[in-house]
Amino acid sequence: MSIIQIIFLLLSVMAVGSALMMITSKNPVNSVLWLIVVFFAISGHYILLNAQFLAIVNIIVYAGAIMVLFLFVVMLMNLNAETEPIKNRRLQLIGVTSGGALMLIIVSAISKIDVEQLVQINAGDSGLIKVLGMNLFKNYVLPFEISSVLFLSAMIGAVVIGKKEEIDIKK
Amino acid sequence: MDIKAYIILSLVLFTIGIIGVLVRRNAIIIFMCVELMLNAVNLLLVAFSKMHAMSSAAKASTNFASDAQIFVFFIMVVAAAEVSVGLAIIVMMYRNVHTIDVNFLNRLKN
Numbered sequence: 001m002s003i004i005q006i007i008f009l010l011l012s013v014m015a016v017g018s019a020l021m022m023i024t025s026k027n028p029v030n031s032v033l034w035l036i037v038v039f040f041a042i043s044g045h046y047i048l049l050n051a052q053f054l055a056i057v058n059i060i061v062y063a064g065a066i067m068v069l070f071l072f073v074v075m076l077m078n079l080n081a082e083t084e085p086i087k088n089r090r091l092q093l094i095g096v097t098s099g100g101a102l103m104l105i106i107v108s109a110i111s112k113i114d115v116e117q118l119v120q121i122n123a124g125d126s127g128l129i130k131v132l133g134m135n136l137f138k139n140y141v142l143p144f145e146i147s148s149v150l151f152l153s154a155m156i157g158a159v160v161i162g163k164k165e166e167i168d169i170k171k
Numbered sequence: 172m173d174i175k176a177y178i179i180l181s182l183v184l185f186t187i188g189i190i191g192v193l194v195r196r197n198a199i200i201i202f203m204c205v206e207l208m209l210n211a212v213n214l215l216l217v218a219f220s221k222m223h224a225m226s227s228a229a230k231a232s233t234n235f236a237s238d239a240q241i242f243v244f245f246i247m248v249v250a251a252a253e254v255s256v257g258l259a260i261i262v263m264m265y266r267n268v269h270t271i272d273v274n275f276l277n278r279l280k281n
Contacts, residue, residue, distance in 0.1 A: 008172060019184055019207060023191035028199055035203050038184075042210050049221045054213075054243055061247050066206065066254050071274050072245075073258050077265055085196035085272035090212050095193030103186040110178055113215060117174045120221045125223075126236035136244070146247045154252035159257040 002120050007048060015041035026081040028074045032067060039063045049119070051127030177218035184211035198261050198271040209250050213243045250260075 009135060022034040039062045046055035110135050125131055184207060184276065191204035220239030268275050 004172060008176065010185055012176075014188070015180070016183055017189040022207070023187060023195060023200070023204065031203060035207065038207065039210065041281050042214055045214055046217060047191050049217055051221070051240055054217060054240055057244065057247060058210075058213075061251055062206070062210070066251060067207050068197065069254060069258060070203060073262060076262075077271065079197075079199070079271070085270070085274065087194070087196055092194050095195050097192055099186050099190035099193060102189065103182060106182055109177060110175060110182070115174065115223060117222050118225060119172045119177060119218055120224045121172050124221065124224045124236070127217075127240055132240055132244075136241055140241050143245060147245065150249070150252050154255050158255045161256065161259040161263055 004048070010046075011041050011044045011048065015045075026084055028079045028084070029071070032071050032074060036063050036067050037072075037147075039067070048121060049127065050122055050124055053129045053132050054126060174218060174222050177215060181211045181215040181218070184208075184214070196272050196274055198264065198273050201273065202257055202261065206250065206254070209246065213246055216240075216243050216246075 018034045018037040018041065022031045022038065025031050025034060039058060041056045043055045043063075046052075046058060173178050188204045188208035188211065191207070195201055195204070216239050220236060223239070224236035264276070266273055
């Protein structure tokens with residue numbers, strides 16, 4: 001067993017275990033923190049695949065910006081284990097059974113096929129910032145600019161949805 | 172590393188996300204499970220791009236192999252925009268019904 005396989009197994013166990021802790025913990029704040037651990041494990045996988053740009057962007061955008069936004073909303077609403085909605089045991093059992101059945105079916109289907117494709121680990125320059133930047137600003141410059149319009153509309157949408165409707169009350 | 176290991180890892184993470192959406196009643200946790208599913212798909216896309224980088228067609232130009240990673244980058248961009256609007260909707264829902272239990276959102280039912 002090589003060192004690459006050991007690191008892969010460690011990161012996988014970390015990601016799956018933290019994801020399980022996320023959906024089972026009662027307190028929403030703990031769920032948010034476990035999801036941050038999952039994102040760090042996935043960033044570790046990106047570094048193992050030599051996709052350095054995506055690893056850094058994953059940490060900055062997901063673990064940094066998005067999860068802080070989640071944590072902010074959870075703390076704004078003052079959610080804790082006591083305010084957690086009451087769950088139906090039977091529906092929980094049905095959910096876990098159907099999800100597990102889906103996973104079993106796809107895993108068994110995948111283990112039947114005999115592809116021996118290898119993944120390039122810790123080598124190759126397709127994930128470096130230089131190559132990705134050149135590709136992004138040469139071939140994909142139009143989607144990049146359109147995404148700025150998407151961000152503008154998302155910002156306006158969040159403000160419009162989030163503000164109180166005082167105009168309707170005055171009428 | 173075999174590609175099958177990455178497929179199974181992403182599949183397990185994606186299924187945990189699905190189970191979370193089915194089991195939890197808290198709207199914010201359901202939203203976080205959607206983010207987990209997006210990340211599982213991103214991991215699979217990067218693994219496939221690095222698998223493709225081993226092929227002879229991709230060795231001619233490095234741009235060819237980095238297209239999938241540009242795609243993952245745009246998925247992250249769209250996810251960031253989606254989270255800002257989605258959390259605004261959840262805050263508005265909390266303001267109207269004073270709970271984030273999705274079972275109370277049944278006004279369209281009858």
